[in-house]
Amino acid sequence: xxxxxxxxxxxxxxxxxxxxxxxxxxxxxxxxxxxxxxxxxxxxxxxxxxxxxxxxxxxxxxxxxxxxxxxxxxxxxxxxxxxxxxxxxxxxxxxxxxxxxxxxxxxxxxxxxxxx
Amino acid sequence: xxxxxxxxxxxxxxxxxxxxxxxxxxxxxxxxxxxxxxxxxxxxxxxxxxxxxxxxxxxxxxxxxxxxxxxxxxxxxxxxxxxxxxxxxxxxxxxxxxxxxxxxxxxxxxxxxxxxx
Numbered sequence: 001x002x003x004x005x006x007x008x009x010x011x012x013x014x015x016x017x018x019x020x021x022x023x024x025x026x027x028x029x030x031x032x033x034x035x036x037x038x039x040x041x042x043x044x045x046x047x048x049x050x051x052x053x054x055x056x057x058x059x060x061x062x063x064x065x066x067x068x069x070x071x072x073x074x075x076x077x078x079x080x081x082x083x084x085x086x087x088x089x090x091x092x093x094x095x096x097x098x099x100x101x102x103x104x105x106x107x108x109x110x111x112x113x114x115x116x
Numbered sequence: 117x118x119x120x121x122x123x124x125x126x127x128x129x130x131x132x133x134x135x136x137x138x139x140x141x142x143x144x145x146x147x148x149x150x151x152x153x154x155x156x157x158x159x160x161x162x163x164x165x166x167x168x169x170x171x172x173x174x175x176x177x178x179x180x181x182x183x184x185x186x187x188x189x190x191x192x193x194x195x196x197x198x199x200x201x202x203x204x205x206x207x208x209x210x211x212x213x214x215x216x217x218x219x220x221x222x223x224x225x226x227x228x229x230x231x232x233x
Binding site: 009034036041042043044045046049090103104106107108109 | 120149156157158159160161164174206208221222223224225226227
């Protein structure tokens with residue numbers, strides 16, 4: 001079965017510094033990987049996805065993610081953190097329903113706290 | 117274009133009471149999902165509807181039922197609420213690439229915060 005792991009419950013970073021939120025995956029076949037963000041009292045919002053091709057994927061709000069097949073990782077990154085980036089971040093991997101439809105398997109989430 | 121809407125936003129139930137959570141999407145998506153979110157556990161899939169007229173169990177279906185009323189609406193029912201069902205519930209929708217189950221992003225509603233006492 002497909003799965004993702006987010007090894008850090010919380011990441012703390014100072015505003016202006018680069019940030020990394022880690023995700024590792026376990027899949028059979030080609031991985032289709034996603035990052036979502038959840039702001040307080042809101043639903044999840046799509047940030048970016050990796051399907052195939054370039055290992056560096058660019059997404060919304062200046063975020064990017066690096067796919068590394070040998071390390072089975074898909075870490076989320078941003079060169080310069082903002083206080084407004086403080087939120088809960090979820091990594092997800094696509095799995096398949098019977099009948100060929102998609103579903104997403106989510107990690108437990110990592111809380112990002114950016115301090116002024 | 118409202119996206120995915122959910123009602124109610126908050127609900128408090130007593131053990132044994134029943135209720136229905138409503139979800140609607142206006143993006144003409146085929147697939148709809150119900151998740152619950154609990155601290156430290158991420159999102160867990162309760163039920164999904166791959167297309168209008170079909171529903172199937174996800175990871176944690178016990179204690180829940182669903183109805184895909186039409187293409188827009190997908191409701192989640194708790195027949196006899198239990199404290200273990202205290203959670204935040206999210207509805208989501210998505211649209212597979214034409215003809216194939218291609219990778220697609222899901223669009224989420226704002227959530228329903230349910231407390232069962």
